[in-house]
Amino acid sequence: MDRLTLCASLAACLLLLTLVPGAGRAASSSTDAYFVMEDFSDRPVKGEESASYDYLEVQAVVHVNVSGFFNLTARLEYSRAEISRTSNNTYLNPGTHTMVLRFRNQDIYSGQAIGNYLVLLALRTPGYPLDPIEETYQAGFYHFSDFNPNYVAPYPPGSEFSFTDGATLTVQNSYFVFSFDKSRASMSYYFAKDKDGRNGRFTVSYLRVLGYLDNGDSFFQRSETTHAADIQNGTWRCESVEKGIHRAFGPYLRFNITYTVNMVDLRLGSAVSVLEVTFSFYMTGNPHASADRVLTLAGSTQVELRVTLALSHIIGGSGLVLEQVAEDTTRNHEFLMRDAIAEYRLGEKNVRRAEQKFSPLADESIPKLAFINRWEPVVYGRYTWVTAAQSSFGNLTVPATTDVSYIPEGKQLRLFLAYHIKDPKASFLVINDTLAFGLEGTNPPPPPPVRPGPTPHDPLLYVLGSILALSIIFLTMRLRSRSYVEEEEQIAQIEERELGEPPEEPAPRSIEEKAIGEEEEARRRWEKKQTEPGESPPPNGASPGEKDTPGKEGPAGNGGSGDRRPAGKGGG
Amino acid sequence: MKAMDLELFKDVFIAWMTVFSVTLFIISVISYLRTRNRRLGLVGLAFFMFSVKGVALTIGLYWPSLWNVTTDLPSLLFDVLILLILFFATVRE
Numbered sequence A: 001m002d003r004l005t006l007c008a009s010l011a012a013c014l015l016l017l018t019l020v021p022g023a024g025r026a027a028s029s030s031t032d033a034y035f036v037m038e039d040f041s042d043r044p045v046k047g048e049e050s051a052s053y054d055y056l057e058v059q060a061v062v063h064v065n066v067s068g069f070f071n072l073t074a075r076l077e078y079s080r081a082e083i084s085r086t087s088n089n090t091y092l093n094p095g096t097h098t099m100v101l102r103f104r105n106q107d108i109y110s111g112q113a114i115g116n117y118l119v120l121l122a123l124r125t126p127g128y129p130l131d132p133i134e135e136t137y138q139a140g141f142y143h144f145s146d147f148n149p150n151y152v153a154p155y156p157p158g159s160e161f162s163f164t165d166g167a168t169l170t171v172q173n174s175y176f177v178f179s180f181d182k183s184r185a186s187m188s189y190y191f192a193k194d195k196d197g198r199n200g201r202f203t204v205s206y207l208r209v210l211g212y213l214d215n216g217d218s219f220f221q222r223s224e225t226t227h228a229a230d231i232q233n234g235t236w237r238c239e240s241v242e243k244g245i246h247r248a249f250g251p252y253l254r255f256n257i258t259y260t261v262n263m264v265d266l267r268l269g270s271a272v273s274v275l276e277v278t279f280s281f282y283m284t285g286n287p288h289a290s291a292d293r294v295l296t297l298a299g300s301t302q303v304e305l306r307v308t309l310a311l312s313h314i315i316g317g318s319g320l321v322l323e324q325v326a327e328d329t330t331r332n333h334e335f336l337m338r339d340a341i342a343e344y345r346l347g348e349k350n351v352r353r354a355e356q357k358f359s360p361l362a363d364e365s366i367p368k369l370a371f372i373n374r375w376e377p378v379v380y381g382r383y384t385w386v387t388a389a390q391s392s393f394g395n396l397t398v399p400a401t402t403d404v405s406y407i408p409e410g411k412q413l414r415l416f417l418a419y420h421i422k423d424p425k426a427s428f429l430v431i432n433d434t435l436a437f438g439l440e441g442t443n444p445p446p447p448p449p450v451r452p453g454p455t456p457h458d459p460l461l462y463v464l465g466s467i468l469a470l471s472i473i474f475l476t477m478r479l480r481s482r483s484y485v486e487e488e489e490q491i492a493q494i495e496e497r498e499l500g501e502p503p504e505e506p507a508p509r510s511i512e513e514k515a516i517g518e519e520e521e522a523r524r525r526w527e528k529k530q531t532e533p534g535e536s537p538p539p540n541g542a543s544p545g546e547k548d549t550p551g552k553e554g555p556a557g558n559g560g561s562g563d564r565r566p567a568g569k570g571g572g
Numbered sequence B: 001m002k003a004m005d006l007e008l009f010k011d012v013f014i015a016w017m018t019v020f021s022v023t024l025f026i027i028s029v030i031s032y033l034r035t036r037n038r039r040l041g042l043v044g045l046a047f048f049m050f051s052v053k054g055v056a057l058t059i060g061l062y063w064p065s066l067w068n069v070t071t072d073l074p075s076l077l078f079d080v081l082i083l084l085i086l087f088f089a090t091v092r093e
Helices: A003-019 A023-028 A105-111 A293-300 A370-374 A459-499 A511-531 A544-548 A550-560 A567-571 B003-035 B038-062 B073-092
Strands: A035-045 A055-064 A068-078 A081-092 A095-104 A114-124 A133-143 A162-164 A168-172 A176-181 A186-191 A201-205 A208-213 A224-229 A235-238 A242-246 A250-265 A271-284 A302-311 A318-323 A350-357 A381-393 A396-409 A412-422 A428-437
Touching (some): A035 A114, A055 A114, A081 A105, A095 A105, A459 B073, B003 B038, B003 B073
Antiparallel strands (some): A035 A055, A055 A095, A068 A081, A162 A168, A186 A201, A250 A271, A271 A302
């Protein structure tokens, strides 16, 4: 390769490198491989047939820009004691991936640790001799017994309810606290294992119960309120706790609280009706799993509302409104429930019973709130349980749907629950339930992982590279062809020189001519010497030529050569 | 050096690889047509495969939805160097 071509290529390469952004740092970078590990999460995984968790699954989001085998190792610790160790060796292409590690339940159960486990992760790839990326991640709160492979679910430990009646009615067990302030007609319930406010607190303040006359337009467009009652004037009765086996979640608990209130005719001032409202709190789930124990209970807790109304002195069609504007002290909750119980006619005196019952019908019907604390990067979500609840009106049972909307608001997550129940008589019940969930811990929610976007590629660089390559090719070929021409010219000259006429040289003389020539030359030298003074002639008095050329003496004796002899010599 | 900067080298190297491989393929085809030497035909086939690789990488670079063919920068750099050496060796001899 010509030196010029080489220099041109190198110069072009350097020029191209300078055009690339960040090229100045290229020399200091030994490799372009990088991998980032972030956004960890953990969850216990339980098979359908398993009584307890089968393993603890840890997920890590990794970003890599090179292909190859990546080895993610993790060590599960608690109080600096190793509980378990696992690894995952996976071939990854450039991009963002989720690598999963699973710790066996036997190891965790053998660790006998209770608390937030620590996961030490290290990501390395044998393809690039870089230092491993190491991260430490604090997993959720776990109880080793949650991973007991030989676990048999019992009734929730400490789940026995205790009732405390008085100015405030309290029902509680280890997980759940329900209280009703009779003086304020305020009901609230929350979960006792309220770690850092991670669980919902729910408060409802009832204002009053209204009966109304319906002018026929709509149940909700009551024309006249006929009777009313303040709930705090009612009497309360705590029922015994029921136990049973739920087909989906095994053991369950249920307790009922019933209050009875007399409604007053607003026009006559007399008691005209008796209203009996029963709240049933239904709890189920597998409470042995401590990480989700509270949330399982929260998610499985159902409120069943039974309303029994005995009305008299009713004029025209009427309805009943359990009207309450509920809000807690933080104004996070709103619980609005309206219900129209049948229709009553003038003078009719009977007892109507209506029951709105929110109870699990199937596995998927139970609102599973465990996702709330996962803090998925959800800005807004909404979904519907198709048969999430069931509304029973007398002997009729109609399905209900539940819409759930959850919106993160700062450090809280606002959860909207709306139960839509429509009975055959076109009356319906809508409960808008808003729950606010706090964060797990005091830290703000982690920012959603920012996945690296697609690497921008500039077609201009491609075109530039192509032009540069073509120019190198063109330059090389041109120089190469030029050298071909020069070489051919040189070859032509050589051939021409070789094939042309050789230079003229004197023809080779014969020996005789050569000898004659030498003789004449010798004679000329001798004559020259003779003409020079002080030089004596040869002893025989003859010229050197005469001695060697006797054949020519005859003609010379005849006077042919007499003029070349000296005069004195010829006379002797 | 950021990976994004390094990724821009891909554009250039893929362009180089494509151009040089196509050039070498053309040269080898011409040589084969002149000499009818089967070895040159096989060499041309090799360069043709390089050309296909360059085209595929170009498609994967700018139209990944069409054909998502990717490679990493070190192997690409080696490809370019190999082709450069072959090219100059061909032109030299």
